């Protein structure tokens with residue numbers, strides 16, 4: 164164990180006093196901080212009182228059994244992994260355990276090295292997952308709508324947290340469908356400011372945009388029979404989200420610059436300046452610098468808007484997010500359509516991971532919705548996918564083991580090693596980080612998966 168880390172706390176639930184005692188001794192000698200409980204009820208008490216890193220529970224116990232305890236822990240403390248101990252010769256018990264969410268299991272009688280190895284593995288797994296989830300937790304619930312656990316997304320979450328409270332404008336860039344609007348909303352929520360006022364600069368006719376944004380005085384133009392506050396005033400002490408800012412008419416840009424510089428605006432047809440306190444978040448899928456060069460976007464405005472920059476990565480740059488997104492979207496459709504839950508077969512998932520997704524998350528969402536609606540119940544297979552995605556899938560047995568990722572990845576210039584690494588990562592994500600399940604999905608022995616993970620530097624050796 165690492166000396167710089169606090170000892171990890173293990174809760175041992177075992178009704179047999181002598182076994183409980185021996186295991187306590189063994190684990191404590193290894194430097195673990197051990198708590199013991201003779202039954203499930205007392206175990207739950209410990210869990211409510213203390214923070215625990217791992218639960219090891221016997222299955223057959225008087226009162227609430229180990230499986231019920233496992234279910235309780237999964238719901239009440241989803242972050243705490245559970246290792247189950249089954250009696251010799253009940254293989255279906257072991258399978259049920261894994262399905263019920265046990266991180267691992269041991270069969271009695273077991274030897275100490277097997278116990279220690281299982282513990283080390285599970286704690287190691289969990290630590291990794293916690294570190295990733297930590298980025299989420301650190302910045303609270305504003306990120307809850309953004310699905311993603313890939314490294315680029317975790318970096319983005321950190322940046323969101325860092326720039327949230329600054330009053331400076333933020334420019335969100337990224338290809339179409341990458342989730343810029345979600346990022347804007349998350350940023351706003353994290354800022355603690357009042358209202359979030361979105362306006363799509365490309366969707367409002369240029370001649371109306373000025374009075375929409377800045378308001379107008381009575382009689383300012385034909386039809387202006389009442390005075391009206393603009394969105395800037397409505398967003399006072401809040402956030403104004405200028406979506407598609409590249410579409411802002413050149414003629415209006417000086418006026419926007421003025422608000423950004425002085426926090427001052429004039430309603431159309433009014434002379435009195437008004438002071439507003441508005442945080443600007445702008446977004447565009449275009450290259451604003453190129454627009455500056457082309458003369459359609461003012462350079463001085465560009466410098467003002469481009470103070471803090473968040474770049475949302477394209478989906479193809481974070482393939483590890485694809486399985487996660489696909490499954491969540493699938494869950495959403497089936498729930499909305501009141502249909503039984505569906506899953507995605509590994510080869511279909513591999514095809515999804517291999518697709519370059521020019522329309523990014525929006526395209527993935529559409530594909531999943533369409534596919535789910537037309538697919539038979541149960542599982543989505545390669546045959547259910549739209550042509551453009553299936554086209555990458557060789558119609559050979561290779562497709563079945565996920566080799567179809569190769570064609571997509573080859574086009575992206577990935578080496579075979581990188582490709583396999585990506586695929587394993589994607590499957591691991593799909594399995595919620597559970598290596599036993601990932602190995603099942605990949606159809607390889609757990610040992611092999613473990614070796615690959617080490618070889619590819621996904622986990623540390625040892």
Ligand SMILES: Nc1ncnc2c1ncn2[C@@H]1O[C@H](COP(=O)(O)OP(=O)(O)OP(=O)(O)O)[C@@H](O)[C@H]1O
Nearest residue numbers: 308309310338339340341342343344345448524525
């Ligand atoms: N990480 C994500 N998690 C969940 N849903 C997402 C994610 N990213 C995008 N979406 C969904 O994908 C769709 C497109 O996202 P959004 O509208 O934010 O994209 P955008 O970057 O603003 O695209 P555009 O440039 O075309 O306006 C939305 O339905 C959004 O909810």
Ligand SMILES: [Mg+2]
Nearest residue numbers: 343344406446
């Ligand atoms: Mg958008």
